Amino acid sequence: MWMNFGIKDLIDVLLVAFFLYQTYKLMKSSGTLGIFSGVVSFVVVWILMSQILEMRLMGAILDKFISVGFVVLIVLFQDEIRRFLLALGSHKGWKFLAKLFSTRDDTGEKEGKYIAPVVLSCMNMARKKTGALIVVERDMDLALYEHTGEMFNADVNARLIENIFFKNSPLHDGAMIISDNKIRAAGCILPVAQNANIPKELGLRHRSGLGMSMETDAMVIIVSEERGRISVAHLGNLCVNVSAEELQQILSGEREVTNFC
DSSP, X not given: OGXXXXXXXXXXXXXXXXXXXXXXXXXXXXXXXXHHHHHHHXXXXXXXXXXXXXXXXXXXXXXXXXXXXXXXXHHHTHHHHHHHHHHXXXXXXXXXXXHHXXXXXXXXXXXXXXXXXXXXXXXXXXXXXXXXXXXXXXXXXXXXXXXXXXXXXXXXXXXHHHHXXXXXXXXXXXEEEEETTEEEEEEEOOOOOOOTTSOTTOOHXXXXXXXXXXXXXXXXXXXXXXXXXXXXXXXXXXXXXXXXXXXXXHHTTSSXXXXXX
């Protein structure tokens, strides 16, 4: 048996181990590790009953469940599957390959002209305890969410951002969407995360920001109205109480967003 074990088999085993480890991390961070463990336990029981002990009646019953198991898994883990595909599609290696074969001019995105005014406005709003929700588009198109608010086509300006989120402004309750160094929309409605592991002290803005980061690959900045703190959500992770320097590093890609940092 071991004589036929070659380099391809070793790579196969390592890939399976890596996949299982990443799945474990994903389920643990989303709070669905218990469901995943139950699914794995069910598969182990099915193999034991039908393959090892060869119990035909019990094996036939379990076979019926396994036959529809793929659809059930998609329903149970649809958010986690979406996050996995987003993480895979937004990986730096894939982006590098895409840029090699792309004719699109990304010089404006590389310059990151929006970063300085966004950081400045967030620090000012945090100091004044003005709530804000800012979505920065990455690879996924956010046109669907832009049309839930008021459309803009304005340059990113710190004073404009602060005026939009001013407490008496009609757009201050919604989210602002920034794309290609432009403010595309404001007052937008975002999906709300239903994750039970979110700390109780985090309100609707944080849940909306986290929900948006789970649905898309956008970077979401949240300014708390109650505590005057800045948080960043990305790919289902939420980093709370970030400083101006940390926010600049996150937006420029020098720092990753991890859960609660």
